[in-house]
Amino acid sequence: xxxxxxxxxxxxxxxxxxxxxxxxxxxxxxxxxxxxxxxxxxxxxxxxxxxxxxxxxxxxxxxxxxxxxxxxxxxxxxxxxxxxxxxxxxxxxxxxxxxxxxxxxxxxxxxxxxxxxxxxxxxxxxxxxxxxxxxxxxxxxxxxxxxxxxxxxxxxxxxxxxxxxxxxxxxxxxxxxxxxxxxxxxxxxxxxxxxxxxxxxxxxxxxxxxxxxx
Amino acid sequence: xxxxxxxxxxxxxxxxxxxxxxxxxxxxxxxxxxxxxxxxxxxxxxxxxxxxxxxxxxxxxxxxxxxxxxxxxxxxxxxxxxxxxxxxxxxxxxxxxxxxxxxxxxxxxxxxxxxxxxxxxxxxxxxxxxxxxxxxxxxxxxxxxxxxxxxxxxxxxxxxxxxxxxxxxxxxxxxxxxxxxxxxxxxxxxxxxxxxxxxxxxxxxxxxxxxxxx
Amino acid sequence: xxxxxxxxxxxxxxxxxxxxxxxxxxxxxxxxxxxxxxxxxxxxxxxxxxxxxxxxxxxxxxxxxxxxxxxxxxxxxxxxxxxxxxxxxxxxxxxxxxxxxxxxxxxxxxxxxxxxxxxxxxxxxxxxxxxxxxxxxxxxxxxxxxxxxxxxxxxxxxxxxxxxxxxxxxxxxxxxxxxxxxxxxxxxxxxxxxxxxxxxxxxxxxxxxxxxxx
Amino acid sequence: xxxxxxxxxxxxxxxxxxxxxxxxxxxxxxxxxxxxxxxxxxxxxxxxxxxxxxxxxxxxxxxxxxxxxxxxxxxxxxxxxxxxxxxxxxxxxxxxxxxxxxxxxxxxxxxxxxxxxxxxxxxxxxxxxxxxxxxxxxxxxxxxxxxxxxxxxxxxxxxxxxxxxxxxxxxxxxxxxxxxxxxxxxxxxxxxxxxxxxxxxxxxxxxxxxxxxx
DNA sequence: TATGAATGAGAATTCATTCAT
DNA sequence: CATGAATGAATTCTCATTCAT
Numbered sequence: 001x002x003x004x005x006x007x008x009x010x011x012x013x014x015x016x017x018x019x020x021x022x023x024x025x026x027x028x029x030x031x032x033x034x035x036x037x038x039x040x041x042x043x044x045x046x047x048x049x050x051x052x053x054x055x056x057x058x059x060x061x062x063x064x065x066x067x068x069x070x071x072x073x074x075x076x077x078x079x080x081x082x083x084x085x086x087x088x089x090x091x092x093x094x095x096x097x098x099x100x101x102x103x104x105x106x107x108x109x110x111x112x113x114x115x116x117x118x119x120x121x122x123x124x125x126x127x128x129x130x131x132x133x134x135x136x137x138x139x140x141x142x143x144x145x146x147x148x149x150x151x152x153x154x155x156x157x158x159x160x161x162x163x164x165x166x167x168x169x170x171x172x173x174x175x176x177x178x179x180x181x182x183x184x185x186x187x188x189x190x191x192x193x194x195x196x197x198x199x200x201x202x203x204x205x206x207x208x209x210x211x212x213x214x
Numbered sequence: 215x216x217x218x219x220x221x222x223x224x225x226x227x228x229x230x231x232x233x234x235x236x237x238x239x240x241x242x243x244x245x246x247x248x249x250x251x252x253x254x255x256x257x258x259x260x261x262x263x264x265x266x267x268x269x270x271x272x273x274x275x276x277x278x279x280x281x282x283x284x285x286x287x288x289x290x291x292x293x294x295x296x297x298x299x300x301x302x303x304x305x306x307x308x309x310x311x312x313x314x315x316x317x318x319x320x321x322x323x324x325x326x327x328x329x330x331x332x333x334x335x336x337x338x339x340x341x342x343x344x345x346x347x348x349x350x351x352x353x354x355x356x357x358x359x360x361x362x363x364x365x366x367x368x369x370x371x372x373x374x375x376x377x378x379x380x381x382x383x384x385x386x387x388x389x390x391x392x393x394x395x396x397x398x399x400x401x402x403x404x405x406x407x408x409x410x411x412x413x414x415x416x417x418x419x420x421x422x423x424x425x426x427x428x
Numbered sequence: 429x430x431x432x433x434x435x436x437x438x439x440x441x442x443x444x445x446x447x448x449x450x451x452x453x454x455x456x457x458x459x460x461x462x463x464x465x466x467x468x469x470x471x472x473x474x475x476x477x478x479x480x481x482x483x484x485x486x487x488x489x490x491x492x493x494x495x496x497x498x499x500x501x502x503x504x505x506x507x508x509x510x511x512x513x514x515x516x517x518x519x520x521x522x523x524x525x526x527x528x529x530x531x532x533x534x535x536x537x538x539x540x541x542x543x544x545x546x547x548x549x550x551x552x553x554x555x556x557x558x559x560x561x562x563x564x565x566x567x568x569x570x571x572x573x574x575x576x577x578x579x580x581x582x583x584x585x586x587x588x589x590x591x592x593x594x595x596x597x598x599x600x601x602x603x604x605x606x607x608x609x610x611x612x613x614x615x616x617x618x619x620x621x622x623x624x625x626x627x628x629x630x631x632x633x634x635x636x637x638x639x640x641x642x
Numbered sequence: 643x644x645x646x647x648x649x650x651x652x653x654x655x656x657x658x659x660x661x662x663x664x665x666x667x668x669x670x671x672x673x674x675x676x677x678x679x680x681x682x683x684x685x686x687x688x689x690x691x692x693x694x695x696x697x698x699x700x701x702x703x704x705x706x707x708x709x710x711x712x713x714x715x716x717x718x719x720x721x722x723x724x725x726x727x728x729x730x731x732x733x734x735x736x737x738x739x740x741x742x743x744x745x746x747x748x749x750x751x752x753x754x755x756x757x758x759x760x761x762x763x764x765x766x767x768x769x770x771x772x773x774x775x776x777x778x779x780x781x782x783x784x785x786x787x788x789x790x791x792x793x794x795x796x797x798x799x800x801x802x803x804x805x806x807x808x809x810x811x812x813x814x815x816x817x818x819x820x821x822x823x824x825x826x827x828x829x830x831x832x833x834x835x836x837x838x839x840x841x842x843x844x845x846x847x848x849x850x851x852x853x854x855x856x
Numbered sequence: 857t858a859t860g861a862a863t864g865a866g867a868a869t870t871c872a873t874t875c876a877t
Numbered sequence: 878c879a880t881g882a883a884t885g886a887a888t889t890c891t892c893a894t895t896c897a898t
Contacts, residue, residue: 009857026328027328028242028244028328030242030245031328033891033892034893035892035893045893046859046860046861046895046896047857049893049894050858054893054894055892055894115245149406150403150406151399152399155391155403158380158383159377159380161380162376162380162381165380166377167373167376184365190407194406223882226882226883247868248867249866257884258884258885260869260883260885261883264882264883268869269869437860437861456756458672458673462890471862472862472863473888473889474862474863474865474892475861475862475863477891483888539753542669542670542673577834578831579826579827580827586808587808590808590811591802591808591835594803595800595801597800597804613797617792617798617801620792620837621805621835675870685880686880686881687872688875688879688881688882689878689879689880691872691874692879696873697873
């Protein structure tokens with residue numbers, strides 16, 4: 001077959017990106033083959049090279065895109081207030097929502113750093129660091145203002161991020177727990193964790209206290 | 215050459231296991247080649263097959279060994295008391311210590327589940343589940359006795375495990391933070407997280423409040 | 429280099445098939461290596477996998493092709509008559525000619541059944557059985573009509589086929605015996621063997637009675 | 643384990659030979675591995691080298707042994723008479739019996755000539771030639787005395803040998819046809835084939851004329 | 857823009873063989 | 878006589894990548 005009438009580069013590139021994220025999340029970057037990627041997209045392996053100069057570059061671009069997406073969206077959605085509790089609440093909400101919505105991207109970004117070439121690794125980690133800094137800064141500020149009580153803001157930030165990001169490992173969109181409920185539970189856990197003087201009378205967590213999964 | 219003088223099966227197997235864990239942690243299972251593994255051990259690639267029937271079986275055996283190690287050691291070291299706070303404190307201590315001591319095994323066990331054949335995957339996950347259940351059980355018991363306050367013991371267990379396990383990602387044996395201090399900080403974070411009626415006047419965390427990593 | 433100018437799938441596949449038959453006939457299927465096959469064809473070993481999914485599938489396809497070739501050609505060339513002697517004569521002629529013309533295919537088909545996977549083995553043997561049945565049927569019919577005298581048509585068919593097929597083992601295109609003469613001698617032997625009321629005064633065999641190969 | 647008390651070289655060697663013939667017949671010489679052979683015999687692969695200097699030498703020895711066995715036994719069993727018909731009858735009987743009794747040896751000897759090193763090939767073929775010559779000589783003598791009518795004794799010898807040897811391909815010890823009956827049928831086919839002035843009133847073939855396998 | 861034929865390097869794995877014990 | 882640890886070369890097969898069309 002020659003060229004499909006109306007075939008369209010932008011559409012093809014997008015299809016490749018989507019399929020690549022899915023495939024890498026499923027199999028891992030090293031285990032994914034361009035052959036299979038091409039098969040899923042419905043093109044020949046060679047065609048991928050119109051859009052990405054190499055398998056490795058494809059990974060970096062996907063990861064950078066994801067991290068830029070996170071940073072930009074946070075920029076847009078973060079609350080105007082400077083109340084640490086409100087800011088933390090917003091961050092948890094943002095993080096849990098984006099990390100369940102874009103589960104595969106998050107998973108890939110967490111698993112495949114090893115597969116990056118050193119220079120790419122540095123770029124990606126720098127962006128990730130900026131994201132971590134958002135939380136560190138919120139915690140640090142909260143500690144200073146007496147809103148939170150943790151021995152070390154950076155350690156606490158790592159702990160909280162690990163906790164929050166871990167949600168992607170087990171949460172299923174179609175599982176027992178609704179996403180709203182999920183956010184509520186994690187918000188409470190985080191608040192307790194950082195020693196927020198909690199008003200844990202928030203309704204969402206309250207009326208479920210008797211529920212118990214598994 | 216047929217056989218290096220004094221060569222010894224048990225020793226060789228051990229050397230392969232050690233090197234394999236290190237190499238998989240470094241590069242990832244798929245990216246690791248048996249050639250390189252053999253080179254590090256100082257044998258020919260084919261010799262690995264005296265000890266493992268395939269690359270895939272090697273991975274399972276390493277993972278199962280690691281999980282069995284964790285379960286057995288917890289069995290031996292867990293405290294006799296049934297006070298939830300004491301049990302949780304012991305678990306955090308055990309987990310953080312074993313997860314910093316056997317960092318690479320932990321890392322591999324968390325990253326390479328994907329690379330397992332389905333049947334092996336099930337075996338490994340079953341063991342991991344038993345480990346998770348230890349913490350779930352402690353939390354559930356604590357909630358019932360009023361020692362902890364979390365909306366859902368299982369969700370909290372996942373959250374706490376993610377938090378604790380994440381320590382392996384950034385903690386360096388030779389870094390700023392001592393292991394003792396590390397355990398102290400995580401203990402406090404976990405206690406707060408599960409809403410333990412805290413006696414957080416513990417000295418270890420106190421006199422460091424002004425310190426700040428990174 | 430990506431692609432030799434003017435390279436052409438159909439041509440390459442044919443070259444591989446030809447070379448494969450020759451090489452398997454020479455060395456045996458197990459002893460043949462894809463490296464050597466590729467070298468003879470003038471491509472890289474990996475390129476063979478564009479045309480055959482595995483070494484094993486290559487063998488089946490070659491054997492099935494050969495047997496289909498035999499069956500189809502017999503279908504086209506078999507005589508319209510129902511006189512058993514004429515039919516047998518035509519079969520011997522067809523068999524000896526095709527088995528000297530396609531010596532290597534025949535040889536491979538006889539030697540390499542063992543190397544087939546069980547499922548493939550069944551397919552190939554089923555086709556071979558259809559070929560054997562052609563002769564069995566001719567003999568059976570001839571026995572019923574009183575044209576041949578053998579105790580058991582199926583046993584005789586095996587005996588005659590073995591005899592005829594054996595010709596490929598020793599006959600050389602450039603040897604003492606012409607192909608025409610060869611067919612004549614085998615026709616006579618077969619006719620005698622099945623007890624045909626022979627008119628063995630056929631000239632072809634006559635004027636050579638004093639010749640002696642080897 | 644050290645050495646089994648009373649373990650015995652001659653016994654081991656014999657076990658290896660037996661197993662080797664069986665395994666080569668099953669899989670083919672190239673496809674057989676010394677590992678599997680050793681496993682069947684119950685020794686370690688290295689131990690085989692006490693008895694055979696290499697895999698290749700093992701094959702030659704097995705083939706030479708087999709051919710020597712055939713020649714010696716014929717020497718002992720051949721009839722004293724010089725009547726061509728009697729001699730041919732005895733040969734057919736001997737050949738069919740030995741080729742069904744030692745099926746696997748025969749099969750191996752026919753299939754694996756290719757796997758021999760050139761020098762070994764020559765030795766084996768020379769012995770086989772001596773065996774073929776026995777039949778050629780009988781036929782030639784019979785033609786001269788007017789007992790047989792074939793255009794060329796050597797061609798007929800090849801044809802008859804192929805026919806007779808083919809029996810090993812399909813005959814099953816536990817099948818429909820008894821061995822006695824088998825010999826009788828082949829004797830008759832051969833006699834007819836060489837144009838022996840037949841007294842085909844021999845009882846063995848007669849009273850079965852109505853039988854029909856398959 | 858896309859194909860499909862081909863490459864070449866390297867992967868896991870197998871195997872005959874060796875030899876200290 | 879036999880073992881078992883090890884070798885080294887080779888095997889099938891895979892894969893990222895190239896490029897004429």
